[in-house]
Amino acid sequence: MANIEKTEFRLPEEPQGSRASSRRDTVDPAAQAGEQDAELNLRPKSLAEFIGQPKVCDQLGLVLNGARRRGVTPDHVLLSGPPGLGKTTMAMIIAQELGTSLRMTSGPALERAGDLAAMLSNIMEGDVLFIDEIHRIARPAEEMLYMAMEDFRIDVIVGKGPGATSIPLDIPPFTLVGATTRAGMLTGPLRDRFGFTAQMEFYGVEDLTRVVDRAARILGVHIDHEASTEIASRSRGTPRIANRLLRRVRDYADVHGDGRIDLAAAQGALEVFDVDSLGLDRLDRAVLSVLVKGHGGGPVGVNTLAVAVGEEPSTVEEVCEPYLVRAGMIARTGRGRVATARAWLHLGLEPPEGALGVHDTHSEE
Structure with missing residues (x-):
């Protein structure tokens, strides 16, 4: 497997609302402490092993194979999408497919130009530099x-004020893999420099x-197809959540069964x-209950x-709402x-006559 070197120069501050993570370990797509080793073992090691995202895998395979045949470094790659869909895994696979080292950091860790210069000065030819949450990199x-x-x-700027001197430093060709959950927050000049998005x-x-099913085989767990489908249907369309739910179901099966x-x-x-x-947890249902039972279906402000x-x-806005909107249970309007x-x-x-989509639900029945 590719040599993975993770470097972070400054830990990002804990965002507001992070206290909810302790309540949402089961369905939160963000990895929690103690789960990372298990998730690392479940990550596929090649494009052939990667499940899902067929179009991305085919396109990325062409980019990597074309570069290998020409004997050049592949274009820089930008991976965007919600958390838990495999962006970090894809970066590891790129390094594995190229047979090079992977250096990992995150956008919040690169607060100064010197932080990035320190990483780039140690990079080797053909290495893959992975920057997670690249939209949060300092200007x-x-x-x-x-x-x-x-x-x-x-x-590299040496010195300060009028006596400062700029020293040019050549770095070997490398491939930058950027991952973002908010592609719209990327600046145009940065986005345009990626050869493949x-x-x-x-x-x-x-x-x-x-x-x-694949995770169960790796974990040595016997699982029926109906159980796999049940877990999958409650995983919010996210592999990371599916793997986490599988581990919780395994705990239950070990304690209450054979x-x-x-x-x-x-x-x-x-x-x-x-x-x-539908994959909703306690907090999701609490938001729906307040909106429906407490305010007659809204509109209600997020505060x-x-x-x-x-x-x-x-x-509420970043953890609950995206899935509730995607599931067709909440609509965001100008009034709330x-x-x-x-x-x-x-x-x-029973939905009131004026509820959004009420005629659609009646037609389905």
């Missing part, structure tokens, strides 16, 4: 990155079932961990929702958040 470091990506050269999509139930995971064990475990049939459920507004007919039905309530 001075980003401007230095422009020259490094295009000309494989950086200017890939958008990672949410997974379907069929692909997630394959992910669960270790074999069947449909009953999967459903029992997911009920214990408050993950319902009001956050106070009602005892969370930070950023937690509005519950759809699907949200009313999911809570076991």
